[in-house]
Every structure is written in C-alpha cells, then in structure tokens.
Amino acid sequence: MTTAELHRMAGAYALHALPEEERQAFERHLAGCEPCTQETAELCATAARLGLAVAVAPRRGMRAQVLHRITTVRQDSPGVSAPSRSTRSWLRARLLSRWALAACLAATTALGATTVWQHQRAESAVDQARRIEQGASQLAAVLAAPDAESRGARLADGATGTVVVSHARDKAVFLVTHMTQPPAGKVYELWFDDGGTMRSAGLMDPTLSDQAVLMRGAVDRASGMGVTVEAAGGSQQPTTTPIALVSFAA
Known part of the structure; x- marks a missing residue:
C-alpha cells in the first residue's frame, strides 16, 4: 500500500468504513503523519456533528401521557385465558366468604403497591431520558456553534481525539x-488547563472506545x-x- 493511498483513507477511517487490515495500516501511518492526524480529527468531529444533527426530540407532553397511562392501565398476566362460565359462577360463590374477601383486599393492596412501583420506575426512566436529552442537546449545540474550533490530539495505541470549543457558548x-479501556479500577479524567492549573472537567466512560x-464546567x-x-x-x-494535552486556539 502506497503512502498516497494512505493519505486518502482519512474519510473512510473517520466513518469506521475501513477493513481491519487497512485500518491498522492507516493507524500506523497516523503515528508519523501530522497532516493526516489533523484531518482525521476534524473529520471525526464533523461525523459526530452530523450524527447528532439527526436526533429527534420527543414530542411535547409525552412524559405526562406516559405517567398517566401507567397508573390507569392494568398489566395482564401472560398466557392466562378468560375463565369459562362455570368457573365464573364458582368464583362468585367463593367471593361470598370472608376468607375470599380478605384475599381480594390483599390482592388489591399488592396491585396498588405494584402500580406505585411502576409509576416510580416510569418517573425515574423519564428523568433519566430528560437528562440524556439535555446533555445531547448541549453537546450538539457546541459542535454546531458558528464559532466552534477543533484541535486534534494524538493518544496512545492508535487512539485519536478532538476537542471542539465554542467560546460563545463557553463550552x-x-x-x-479507538480509546483503549483504562486499567481496572481506573478512569480517564478530563481537565481544563487554566494557565498551568488543571481544573477537573468530568470523567469519560471507561467502557466506550x-x-x-x-466537558463539565465553563471554558472561561x-x-x-x-x-x-x-x-x-x-x-x-x-x-x-x-x-494528552491540547492547546486551544488563541
């Protein structure tokens, strides 16, 4: 594979479209080619912007609708058929006894507890979805900001990084x-460099490459x-x- 061919692989690499053998060859090439490293970082950032641009926000009122329905719709037991006419008659007779009444009351209490539990789980899921949506919206706003500026970073083991800064949004x-997982019990932490003083900017997910x-906090x-x-x-x-250390644009 010639050097000229390797120079043309940045776009396919950024979109994860290279076969394994070509990907490895291109990553070896990146270690000694600064122009390709910068181009790859910028293309990766652009691909991320395009991916986030197609995200669809949930319609207004969906949370209220979900919470309302979960408290009014009873969950059916799987695989249970409707009782026959003779069975229904027998059940009506049994319901006349005090023991059957007590059982019904206990079942009603259990159903109420289940409904509350389902309601709480639904609220938790909706809150989590809202936080994820807000984070994705903020992230997309930075990547799409008119003043967004990118800087590439070279990391170990063939990983490439890009930092995108929007001073208008202060984010x-x-x-x-291709980030390798950190050692067991460790995590990658991001930092802002305030003139030589490092300020924590949050943690990366150790399970994602x-x-x-x-980044947490303002760029300032x-x-x-x-x-x-x-x-x-x-x-x-x-x-x-x-x-990795990356300088922002002056």
Whole structure:
C-alpha cells in the first residue's frame, strides 16, 4: 500500500468504513503523519456533528401521557385465558366468604403497591431520558456553534481525539475514537488547563472506545485541556502525567 493511498483513507477511517487490515495500516501511518492526524480529527468531529444533527426530540407532553397511562392501565398476566362460565359462577360463590374477601383486599393492596412501583420506575426512566436529552442537546449545540474550533490530539495505541470549543457558548466537547479501556479500577479524567492549573472537567466512560463528552464546567479563560488516568471516581487534581494535552486556539 502506497503512502498516497494512505493519505486518502482519512474519510473512510473517520466513518469506521475501513477493513481491519487497512485500518491498522492507516493507524500506523497516523503515528508519523501530522497532516493526516489533523484531518482525521476534524473529520471525526464533523461525523459526530452530523450524527447528532439527526436526533429527534420527543414530542411535547409525552412524559405526562406516559405517567398517566401507567397508573390507569392494568398489566395482564401472560398466557392466562378468560375463565369459562362455570368457573365464573364458582368464583362468585367463593367471593361470598370472608376468607375470599380478605384475599381480594390483599390482592388489591399488592396491585396498588405494584402500580406505585411502576409509576416510580416510569418517573425515574423519564428523568433519566430528560437528562440524556439535555446533555445531547448541549453537546450538539457546541459542535454546531458558528464559532466552534477543533484541535486534534494524538493518544496512545492508535487512539485519536478532538476537542471542539465554542467560546460563545463557553463550552467544550472532547471526541475520541479507538480509546483503549483504562486499567481496572481506573478512569480517564478530563481537565481544563487554566494557565498551568488543571481544573477537573468530568470523567469519560471507561467502557466506550468511541465517545463524545461534554466537558463539565465553563471554558472561561482556559488555554487548553488534558486527559489523565485517575482512580475510579476521579480526582480533584491530576495524579498522573497527562496522556494528552491540547492547546486551544488563541
């Protein structure tokens, strides 16, 4: 494979469209080609923007509708057929006894508890979905901001990263592809570089090799950002040498 052919693979690599053999060859090429590294980082950021642009927000009122229906619709037991006429007559007779009445009351109480539990789970799911939606909206707003500026970062083991900064929104997004998992009990932590003083900007998901992270906090006057390996839960200050440092545009 010629060098000229490798130079033309940045777009396919950013879209994860290369066969494994060509992907490995291109990643080896990236280690010594600064123009391709920068182009790949910018294309990865663009691909992320396009992907987020097609996200569809739930219609207005969906949360209220879901919560209302879950408290009024009784869940059917799977595989239970309707009782026969003789069975219904026998059940009516049995319901006349005090023991049957007590059983009905107990069943009603249990059903009420189940309904409350389902309602709570629904509220929890809706709240989680709302938080995810808000985070995705903020992330997409940074990537699509008119003043968004990208800077590429080279990480270990062939991983590539891009930081996108919008000073108008005072936010930054870090995108990474082919990131290796951190050691057991460790996590990647993001930092803003405030003129030599590192300020925590949140944690990356240790289970994902490709991800986009909305950095926590305002960009403010940060001159750059970094990534370190920290103990699970993160740290207030970096405890290891950064595996990546990126300067923001002046």
